[in-house]
Amino acid sequence: MEEKKFDVNSIIGFVLIFGILIFMFYQNQPTPEEVEAEKAKQEQIDVKKVDENAETETVINQVPQLDLRDSTAVANYQGKLGAFGFTKPSNATTILENEVLLLEISNKGGQIVEAKMKNFVTYDSIPVYLVKDGNASFGLDFSTSDNRVLNTQDLYFEPTLTNSNGNQVLSLKAKTANNQYLEYRYEMKPNDYLVDFTIKSKGLDNVISDNKPVKLDWKLKAIRHSKSIQYENRYTRLTYNHEDDKLSKLSEGSDDEETEENIKWISYRQHFFSSILAADEPFKSGQLTSVNLVEEESRTFGFTKEYASALPLEVEAGEISKDLHWYFGPTDVEILTQYEDLGLVDSIPFGWGIFGWINRYVFTPFYSLISTYFPYGIAIVIMTILVRLAMSPVTYKSYLSQAKMKVLKPEITEMGEKFKDNAMKKQQETMKLYGKAGVSPMSGCIPAVIQMPIFYALFMFFPTSFALRQKSFLWADDLSSFDTIYQFPEGFSIPFYGDHVSLFPILASIAIFFYMMMTTGQNMPTQPGMPNMKFIMYLMPFMMLFFFNNYASGLSLYYFVSNMITIGIMLIIKNFILDNDKIHAQIQENKKKPKKENKFQKKMREMMEQAESNKKK
Incomplete structure (x- = not known):
C-alpha cells in the first residue's frame, strides 16, 4: 500500500489560489454610487411585483366564465393562468x-x-x-x-x-x-x-x-x-x-x-x-x-x-x-x-345460500365475540373446540353406525360367498339383514352431509374475514393468508402447489390421514376389477396438502385442531362408551323383533323382487 506523504507544493498552490480570489473580490467591490443606483432599481422592481400580485389576485378571485362548449375558450383560460405562473x-x-x-x-x-x-x-x-x-x-x-x-x-x-x-x-x-x-x-x-x-x-x-x-x-x-x-x-x-x-x-x-x-x-x-x-x-x-x-x-x-x-x-x-x-x-x-x-x-x-347465512350470522359474530377476549389464533382454537363439541352427538351416531357395521361384517361376508353368483339376491338379503339388525348403511354419511354447510361456510369465512387480516399466530404472519416456513427461490414453483411451503396444511393433512384410517379407511371394501378405494382415501390427504397450501392459514389451523379433537372424541367413544359385545347382543335382539316396513322400504322390496322375477323369466 502506498504511504501518504505531506505535499508542500499542493499547500502552496491552495494558498496562492485563495489569495487571488480575495484580490478579485476586493477589486470588484461596488462604489457608493453603484450601491445607491442598485437600491433605487430594487425599489422599482418591488413596486412592479406588487402590481403583478394584485393582477394575479384579480384573476384568481374573478375566474373568467368559460363556455363549456368552446374548447378554444378553455385553452385560452389555461393560457391566461399560465401567464401568471399557473402553468399546470x-x-x-x-x-x-x-x-x-x-x-x-x-x-x-x-x-x-x-x-x-x-x-x-x-x-x-x-x-x-x-x-x-x-x-x-x-x-x-x-x-x-x-x-x-x-x-x-x-x-x-x-x-x-x-x-x-x-x-x-x-x-x-x-x-x-x-x-x-x-x-x-x-x-x-x-x-x-x-x-x-x-x-x-x-x-x-x-x-x-x-x-x-x-x-x-x-x-x-x-x-x-x-x-x-x-x-x-x-x-x-x-x-x-x-x-x-x-x-x-x-x-x-x-x-x-x-x-x-x-x-x-x-x-x-x-x-x-x-x-x-x-x-x-x-x-x-x-x-x-x-x-x-x-x-x-x-x-x-x-x-x-x-x-x-x-x-x-x-x-x-x-x-x-x-x-x-x-x-x-x-x-x-x-x-x-x-x-x-x-x-x-x-x-x-359470505358465500351462497345457507352457507353464506351460516358464515354471516353464526361464525362471523361468534368469532368476533371470542376474539374480543382472546388472541386471534387462540380464538380460532376455542371456536374449533366449541364447534366440535356441538357436533359430538353426530360424531357419536356416526361411530355407532360404524361399530354396528363392523359387528355385522362376518355375516355380510358369509352372505356374499353364498350369493356370489347372484348380485341381486345378495343385495336383497343384505338389506334384509340391515333392516332386522336396525342398521342403516347411510347413517355413516349423515355426519358428512350435516358438516358440509359448516365446511363451506368456514371455507369462505377464513380468507374473507377482515378481523383475521394481518393477525399473527405462532409462525403464521397473517391468519387470513397462507403461512410460509420456506420460500422457494424466485422463479421456481411447483405446479398446483406454489412457490412456498406452508406448515399448517401439512399438519392438517396428517390429522386428516389418521382420522380417515380410524373411520372409512379400515372398512373400505375392495373388489376384483374395482379401483383400490383404500388407496384413493389415503390419497385424499395428499391432495388436501396441495389444496390448502395456498389458502388461509386460519383454515388449515381450524382443520388441524378439528380433526385432532374428532380423533380424541372417537377414541373416548371407542374405549369408554361403546361396547362391541353389547352392540352385538342388541343386534341379535333386534333380529328377533318383527320389523315393520314403511312405504319406501316396501316399495324398494317390491321393486327388487320384481327385478329378480324378471331375471328368472
Whole structure:
C-alpha cells in the first residue's frame, strides 16, 4: 500500500489560489454610487411585483366564465393562468381528510385522484391506497346542444371548501356564468369511510342536449395489497346490487361483461378493501366490465383486475341531478353494517345460500365475540373446540353406525360367498339383514352431509374475514393468508402447489390421514376389477396438502385442531362408551323383533323382487 506523504507544493498552490480570489473580490467591490443606483432599481422592481400580485389576485378571485362548449375558450383560460405562473392548473388539488380516510380531489375533472386508508398498511408496511397515481378515472360524457361531445375530465372546476355541522364540504363548479355551472359536491363526515357525493347542474339547459343521455364513466385498476397476487386476485371481484336487491358478480378468474338494469350500487372489491359507488335512486341501466390482469404468480406486478362501469344519467329539462355516495374502506362486516339503508354489507363474499347465512350470522359474530377476549389464533382454537363439541352427538351416531357395521361384517361376508353368483339376491338379503339388525348403511354419511354447510361456510369465512387480516399466530404472519416456513427461490414453483411451503396444511393433512384410517379407511371394501378405494382415501390427504397450501392459514389451523379433537372424541367413544359385545347382543335382539316396513322400504322390496322375477323369466 502506498504511504501518504505531506505535499508542500499542493499547500502552496491552495494558498496562492485563495489569495487571488480575495484580490478579485476586493477589486470588484461596488462604489457608493453603484450601491445607491442598485437600491433605487430594487425599489422599482418591488413596486412592479406588487402590481403583478394584485393582477394575479384579480384573476384568481374573478375566474373568467368559460363556455363549456368552446374548447378554444378553455385553452385560452389555461393560457391566461399560465401567464401568471399557473402553468399546470391540473395539479391543483384539495384534501378531504378525517380520522380514517384521506381523499385528494383534483380541480381538473373534479375527480378523486388519491384515496388513502389512514389506519391500514399492506403486507410490506406501505399505506393502503385504493386510488393513486392515475389508476382510477371518473367523469361525465355528454353531448352539447350544437352536437359536440364533452368529458368533464377535461374541464377545470373551481373549489370551495367549507364546514357544515362538523362535516367537510367541497363544492367544485365548472362554470359558464355565475349562475350557470356543473357542480360536484363532496361531503365528508368525521371518522367515516362513506362520502356523500352529488352531481348537479344549473342553467345548462342550453348547453346539455336532451336528445342524448349523459354517461357516467368510472374506471379503476385494483392495486395489489397482499404478498401473493394470485391469492388476492381470487377474492378481488366486481359485485353489484340490481333489480330489487338482487346480488350478482362478474367472473373472478376471467374477463367478463354484463349489461344490467336498476343498479343500486357497484363494488370494486380488492379482497379486504372496496371502492363502492352507491345511488339513492338506482341507475336505470349500466354496462359493467371486469378484466383479469393476473396470469401467474409474481412478486412485483402491482395490479389484479381492471374495472369499468358506464351508467347513464337522466337529463330533465336540460339539467342533471343525482345523489350518490362514495365508499373507500375495509370490506369489514362491522363497518359496512352501519350503512344498512344502502345494503353495502351484501358486498362481502359470505358465500351462497345457507352457507353464506351460516358464515354471516353464526361464525362471523361468534368469532368476533371470542376474539374480543382472546388472541386471534387462540380464538380460532376455542371456536374449533366449541364447534366440535356441538357436533359430538353426530360424531357419536356416526361411530355407532360404524361399530354396528363392523359387528355385522362376518355375516355380510358369509352372505356374499353364498350369493356370489347372484348380485341381486345378495343385495336383497343384505338389506334384509340391515333392516332386522336396525342398521342403516347411510347413517355413516349423515355426519358428512350435516358438516358440509359448516365446511363451506368456514371455507369462505377464513380468507374473507377482515378481523383475521394481518393477525399473527405462532409462525403464521397473517391468519387470513397462507403461512410460509420456506420460500422457494424466485422463479421456481411447483405446479398446483406454489412457490412456498406452508406448515399448517401439512399438519392438517396428517390429522386428516389418521382420522380417515380410524373411520372409512379400515372398512373400505375392495373388489376384483374395482379401483383400490383404500388407496384413493389415503390419497385424499395428499391432495388436501396441495389444496390448502395456498389458502388461509386460519383454515388449515381450524382443520388441524378439528380433526385432532374428532380423533380424541372417537377414541373416548371407542374405549369408554361403546361396547362391541353389547352392540352385538342388541343386534341379535333386534333380529328377533318383527320389523315393520314403511312405504319406501316396501316399495324398494317390491321393486327388487320384481327385478329378480324378471331375471328368472
